[in-house]
Amino acid sequence: xxxxxxxxALLSPLRNRNNRLKLGVVVFGLLAGVSSTSIITPLFVxxxxxxxxxxxxxxxxxxxxxxxLAPMGFAIVGTVVILFFFGSGNEVIAFDVFGYHLVxxxxxxxxxxxxxxxxxxxxxCMFFLALSTxxxxxxxxxxxxxIPDAVIELSMLIYRYIFVFLEVAMSIKYAQxxxxxxxxxxxxxxxxxxxxxxxxxxxxxxxxxxxxxxxSRCYDxxxxxxxxxxxxxxxxxxxxxxxxxxTIASSHLTII
Amino acid sequence: MxxxxxxxxxxxxxxxxxxxxxxxxxxxxxxxxxxxxxxxPNGSGKSTLFLLLNGTFKPQxxxxxxxxxxxxxxxxSLRNIRKNVGIIFQNPDDQIFAPTVYxxxxxxxxxxxxxxxxxxxxxxxxxxxxxxxHLKDKPPHHLSxxxxxxxxxxxxxxxxxxIIILDEPLSNLDPVGADEIIDLLNELNYFGKTIIISTxxxxxxxxxxxxxxxxxxxxxxxxxxxxxxxDDTELLKMAGLKQPSTLEIxxxxxxxxxxxxxxxxxxxxxxxxxxxxxxxxxxNVPHGTQEGDTLNLGIMYGEYAQHCPYEAVNAKxxxxxxxxxxxxxxxxxxxxxxxIIIYDMDSYHRNDLLELIDKSEIDVVGAMGxxxxxxxxxxxxxxxxxxxxxxxxxxxxxxxxxxxxxxNGGMIEHSMKRIRDYVEKSGINLSVSxxxxxxx
Numbered sequence: 001x002x003x004x005x006x007x008x009a010l011l012s013p014l015r016n017r018n019n020r021l022k023l024g025v026v027v028f029g030l031l032a033g034v035s036s037t038s039i040i041t042p043l044f045v046x047x048x049x050x051x052x053x054x055x056x057x058x059x060x061x062x063x064x065x066x067x068x069l070a071p072m073g074f075a076i077v078g079t080v081v082i083l084f085f086f087g088s089g090n091e092v093i094a095f096d097v098f099g100y101h102l103v104x105x106x107x108x109x110x111x112x113x114x115x116x117x118x119x120x121x122x123x124x125c126m127f128f129l130a131l132s133t134x135x136x137x138x139x140x141x142x143x144x145x146x147i148p149d150a151v152i153e154l155s156m157l158i159y160r161y162i163f164v165f166l167e168v169a170m171s172i173k174y175a176q177x178x179x180x181x182x183x184x185x186x187x188x189x190x191x192x193x194x195x196x197x198x199x200x201x202x203x204x205x206x207x208x209x210x211x212x213x214x215x216s217r218c219y220d221x222x223x224x225x226x227x228x229x230x231x232x233x234x235x236x237x238x239x240x241x242x243x244x245x246x247t248i249a250s251s252h253l254t255i256i
Numbered sequence: 257m258x259x260x261x262x263x264x265x266x267x268x269x270x271x272x273x274x275x276x277x278x279x280x281x282x283x284x285x286x287x288x289x290x291x292x293x294x295x296x297p298n299g300s301g302k303s304t305l306f307l308l309l310n311g312t313f314k315p316q317x318x319x320x321x322x323x324x325x326x327x328x329x330x331x332x333s334l335r336n337i338r339k340n341v342g343i344i345f346q347n348p349d350d351q352i353f354a355p356t357v358y359x360x361x362x363x364x365x366x367x368x369x370x371x372x373x374x375x376x377x378x379x380x381x382x383x384x385x386x387x388x389x390h391l392k393d394k395p396p397h398h399l400s401x402x403x404x405x406x407x408x409x410x411x412x413x414x415x416x417x418x419i420i421i422l423d424e425p426l427s428n429l430d431p432v433g434a435d436e437i438i439d440l441l442n443e444l445n446y447f448g449k450t451i452i453i454s455t456x457x458x459x460x461x462x463x464x465x466x467x468x469x470x471x472x473x474x475x476x477x478x479x480x481x482x483x484x485x486x487d488d489t490e491l492l493k494m495a496g497l498k499q500p501s502t503l504e505i506x507x508x509x510x511x512x513x514x515x516x517x518x519x520x521x522x523x524x525x526x527x528x529x530x531x532x533x534x535x536x537x538x539x540n541v542p543h544g545t546q547e548g549d550t551l552n553l554g555i556m557y558g559e560y561a562q563h564c565p566y567e568a569v570n571a572k573x574x575x576x577x578x579x580x581x582x583x584x585x586x587x588x589x590x591x592x593x594x595x596i597i598i599y600d601m602d603s604y605h606r607n608d609l610l611e612l613i614d615k616s617e618i619d620v621v622g623a624m625g626x627x628x629x630x631x632x633x634x635x636x637x638x639x640x641x642x643x644x645x646x647x648x649x650x651x652x653x654x655x656x657x658x659x660x661x662x663x664n665g666g667m668i669e670h671s672m673k674r675i676r677d678y679v680e681k682s683g684i685n686l687s688v689s690x691x692x693x694x695x696x
Contacts, residue, residue: 007398010394010395134395135355136356136393136395139355156354156355157353159355160352160354160355160395160396160397163395163396163397164349164397167397206350209345209350210350210353213343213345213350213351213353214353214363215312215334215338216310216312216338216342216343217338217342217363217364217367217411217412218335218338218339218364218367218368218415219363219367220335220369223359223363223366224359224362224363224366224375226358226359226362228393
């Protein structure tokens with residue numbers, strides 16, 4: 001289970017920065033990217049976020065590219081469709097494929113470029129958040145919003161037991177595999193069904209055990225969430241301001 | 257204070273909803289500050305009994321008394337009993353539910369309405385105490401089995417209970433991890449906590465406990481000091497258990513007339529202490545030796561027999577055999593016992609320690625407790641002993657080695673007491689001293 005993004009976030013040096021600042025930077029980046037009329041702004045956001053994630057967050061460059069590759073694959077397929085089937089205006093590229101006449105016109109090119117640059121910008125913001133802020137840190141931020149406590153507490157318990165049941169599911173699957181539970185389609189189907197039903201019963205039992213163990217520790221309806229105080233440092237504030245100003249500037253100066 | 261009864265049950269009976277008898281008329285009396293073990297095979301009712309003791313289950317008959325008062329099952333009384341009787345479950349994953357270690361340990365204190373600064377100091381102190389402070393922001397699924405166990409224990413200690421109950425505390429732990437948990441329990445007990453554990457590990461129950469309850473089929477079928485309970489083979493057979501190996505070996509030695517009859521040995525050093533030194537021995541003698549000559553065997557110490565506790569041995573030749581061997585009577589020069597120095601890691605300086613190792617000609621260094629082990633590892637101090645430290649040091653000292661034990665806090669007094677007890681029982685004078693800290 002070493003490949004979860006959350007594990008990188010837990011070890012990231014950026015974990016120990018102010019959570020609200022990080023969230024703010026991400027939300028700003030997303031909004032700036034989507035609302036900008038220029039293709040430069042989202043790319044600028046992507047560049048800044050990428051640098052921050054890789055250099056300050058110490059995420060291996062190769063991993064970062066691999067992560068970006070998956071959404072990029074989808075984006076490129078979508079872009080190709082947009083390029084040839086949307087918009088009107090002057091013909092930019094035109095050629096024949098198997099008797100079909102494919103035309104990309106100026107509006108289509110424009111739209112395609114926007115889609116792809118916004119995808120890159122948005123994804124880089126999301127990866128920055130995912131690779132710098134573990135889920136456990138987000139709980140404390142959620143706590144200070146108006147979301148009901150019950151929802152947050154439930155999601156905390158769910159988050160914790162995802163890993164417990166993942167382990168159980170993996171060991172059941174292994175036990176099934178070594179006894180040839182997945183040798184063909186039919187057995188696979190029944191094995192998966194067994195795994196699912198066992199997992200359901202296990203989680204039911206786990207719930208009861210959890211209740212006993214919580215009441216053994218005087219459960220009184222309180223699940224503490226502590227937020228470590230991490231004041232924003234001057235250097236971080238300056239860097240963020242610089243980033244915000246230059247992003248806004250890029251969107252104003254480069255209206256294409 | 258030491259002999260006050262803190263927890264008691266009267267004819268406790270509990271049936272499962274389907275009518276199966278889980279606990280069938282159990283009477284126990286737990287004394288304050290003791291180490292109690294419930295031993296029994298799987299399904300003998302140990303875990304159910306524990307859940308009755310903290311009020312999770314309500315008995316159909318009989319009652320549980322805490323500090324002389326029968327337990328009532330209204331929310332306020334339940335809160336009180338659960339604050340004072342902490343339970344640590346067998347599987348830490350049943351117990352650790354918060355997304356980080358810190359939050360899990362803080363769960364109890366927060367629900368007890370401790371003020372926020374007390375919660376904070378309690379959690380930090382407890383985590384430091386169990387040696388996990390550096391992992392406080394980790395999610396539990398990143399921890400090893402032993403670390404999870406310690407988080408579960410910390411989650412209970414932070415509520416400051418008088419009694420700590422552990423269901424199978426050593427299951428699924430490697431030997432070193434298990435040893436660390438036992439060290440931790442000993443330390444807690446030393447500071448006045450009553451510790452109750454359940455196990456089917458007879459060796460652990462025999463050497464660790466002050467008092468043992470033997471359970472089978474929901475009943476207590478035997479109780480008493482470990483020596484009494486585990487020497488009763490018929491009783492053990494009834495409970496589906498076997499004798500602890502130390503005791504088994506001792507009885508085999510005894511049967512062959514090689515043991516000094518006395519108290520039953522609990523630990524390996526005590527077992528070694530019961531060995532009767534040989535009086536007559538077959539040796540190869542040089543040609544021309546006469547009956548009645550005195551030989552200096554000299555081989556029992558030094559590079560020939562590094563692990564032998566005797567110095568040069570003189571022997572009187574009693575009989576010379578045809579093949580050149582002889583029967584000799586041993587005349588010993590007594591033991592050459594080594595020493596044990598306990599180093600207080602609270603006043604640790606690397607150079608002081610290295611100087612001490614050098615000056616005092618220390619042969620063997622051991623460390624007890626996670627904090628000491630971590631410091632030693634970080635500073636590159638080679639540790640020969642990391643598990644069963646006190647027993648091993650005593651054995652080494654008996655063989656004339658000079659041992660240094662690195663430890664801290666309450667473990668120091670605890671170790672001193674263990675070694676002094678051994679000296680008193682065995683009559684072999686090992687020199688023990690403490691270096692550093694307030695004892696310096």
